Amino acid sequence: MSFDYDLFVIGGGSGGVRAARIASAEGKARVGLAEEYRMGGTCVIRGCVPKKLMVYASEYPGMIADARAYGWKVEAGAFDWAQFRSQLEAELTRLENAYRGTLRNAGVETFDLRATVVDAHTVALADGRRFTAKHILIATGGRPFVPDLPGAELAVTSNEIFHLDALPKRALVVGGGYIASEFACILNGLGVEVSQYYRGAQILRGFDDEARGHVATAMQASGVTIHCGTDVLRLEKTATGIRAVATDGTEREFDLVMYATGRKPNSSGLGLEALGVELGRNGEIKVDDWSQTAVPSIYAVGDVTDRINLTPVAIREGHAFADTVFKGEPRKADHELVASAVFTQPELGTVGLSEEAAQAQEPIEVYVASFRAMQTLFAGRQDRVLMKLIVSQQSRKVLGCHIVGPGAGEMIQLVGIAVKMGATKEDFDRTVAVHPTMSEELVTMRNPVRRS
Numbered sequence: 001m002s003f004d005y006d007l008f009v010i011g012g013g014s015g016g017v018r019a020a021r022i023a024s025a026e027g028k029a030r031v032g033l034a035e036e037y038r039m040g041g042t043c044v045i046r047g048c049v050p051k052k053l054m055v056y057a058s059e060y061p062g063m064i065a066d067a068r069a070y071g072w073k074v075e076a077g078a079f080d081w082a083q084f085r086s087q088l089e090a091e092l093t094r095l096e097n098a099y100r101g102t103l104r105n106a107g108v109e110t111f112d113l114r115a116t117v118v119d120a121h122t123v124a125l126a127d128g129r130r131f132t133a134k135h136i137l138i139a140t141g142g143r144p145f146v147p148d149l150p151g152a153e154l155a156v157t158s159n160e161i162f163h164l165d166a167l168p169k170r171a172l173v174v175g176g177g178y179i180a181s182e183f184a185c186i187l188n189g190l191g192v193e194v195s196q197y198y199r200g201a202q203i204l205r206g207f208d209d210e211a212r213g214h215v216a217t218a219m220q221a222s223g224v225t226i227h228c229g230t231d232v233l234r235l236e237k238t239a240t241g242i243r244a245v246a247t248d249g250t251e252r253e254f255d256l257v258m259y260a261t262g263r264k265p266n267s268s269g270l271g272l273e274a275l276g277v278e279l280g281r282n283g284e285i286k287v288d289d290w291s292q293t294a295v296p297s298i299y300a301v302g303d304v305t306d307r308i309n310l311t312p313v314a315i316r317e318g319h320a321f322a323d324t325v326f327k328g329e330p331r332k333a334d335h336e337l338v339a340s341a342v343f344t345q346p347e348l349g350t351v352g353l354s355e356e357a358a359q360a361q362e363p364i365e366v367y368v369a370s371f372r373a374m375q376t377l378f379a380g381r382q383d384r385v386l387m388k389l390i391v392s393q394q395s396r397k398v399l400g401c402h403i404v405g406p407g408a409g410e411m412i413q414l415v416g417i418a419v420k421m422g423a424t425k426e427d428f429d430r431t432v433a434v435h436p437t438m439s440e441e442l443v444t445m446r447n448p449v450r451r452s
Helices: 014-026 041-046 048-069 081-106 178-189 209-222 311-326 355-361 374-378 408-420 425-430 439-443
Strands: 005-010 031-034 109-111 115-119 122-125 130-138 142-144 170-174 193-198 225-228 232-237 242-246 251-254 256-259 263-265 298-300 340-342 348-352 364-371 385-392 398-404
Touching: 005 014, 005 115, 005 311, 014 031, 014 041, 014 081, 014 130, 014 311, 041 048, 041 081, 048 081, 048 178, 048 374, 081 109, 115 130, 130 311, 170 178, 170 251, 178 193, 178 209, 178 340, 209 225, 209 348, 209 355, 209 385, 209 398, 242 256, 340 408, 348 408, 355 364, 355 385, 355 398, 385 425, 385 439, 398 408, 398 425, 398 439, 408 439, 425 439
Parallel strands: 005 031, 005 130, 031 109, 130 298, 170 193, 170 256, 193 225
Antiparallel strands: 115 122, 122 130, 142 263, 232 242, 242 251, 340 348, 348 398, 364 385, 385 398
């Protein structure tokens, strides 16, 4: 049978673009790709990239305060949100064009339209055109989830936060995950009065308990008001803002309410279930280790599969798919020991098991160093850094590493290499420290603080 394309990709985010580029340029396949919004996906357009730029912007008040402690005669002026937003939008447009150029140079034909799946080898575009493909890849990502509550339409999500006309004076962030916590810190750093409501006992569920407690304490010390065990019952529009009626009995007014209470895979309305593609309870597309669905010609990668929802993971999945199907180099994406960072203030970097997860698995030793860093100590700030290693008593392997402090994301990338290679505590101990640095504590901790 002759097909219009060897591969048709639905979704122009990190995973879909990588798969399309490798299949076309290196696998010599005829590739089409459809994206209904903007090329680059969540990460580039309304996720990691604009968020990190906002993190940078929000850190400058602290830098200016530190500069004065170091003898510089400087004063912070007012933050110009309109200028920042304009530059941000220009940068996102530049990145989108770079993605388009990458696809064009690889020989991928792109369509700026929504696409759905008609059958195992046919896709339909929103304008009525249909194309056949030997293989179809779903890479449609995910979207923010807002619970069904009265007044939900008054809230914004991470999709809209980058496009505000002006910064609010008072903001409520609902949620306790990394997105909610990051934006609570960002808005706080930009001078907004921030409250964070989370229904659980502590923010950053799923991360190491000691590390997330350290982050929460620092966030509160910097001015974020965290209310755990608290959820919103309803939102009401008032003459001067938005009233949030909470489960703890309080009613408070805000200028902005942002929901970051989880994400849902973008799998609905694609026509998948009618074809026999299995979806999970959250709407995630069920795939095997090769990213293949129950329909052999249909694959899925990235957040729509709800495996590990990180951009570098989606890229690895898309690349592995293309290598396997189009280059004759069978390869599975490796989901073990994936390092990650949470860009709160302070940052949290983590790889491997939390103390709680490791403790449930085997006998462990825990090494912890908590201290005030030289740079901020001199500036008179009370910020503390946390370095933590989880070590197997039997194999001596480092099962997990957790860092809270400035540059934690940068540090955990390098620690991740060692942990991925199976480094032992003695390997860390044999490594000569780089002095004076914060990260030298990782190789100078000699005695465990506890065994379990």
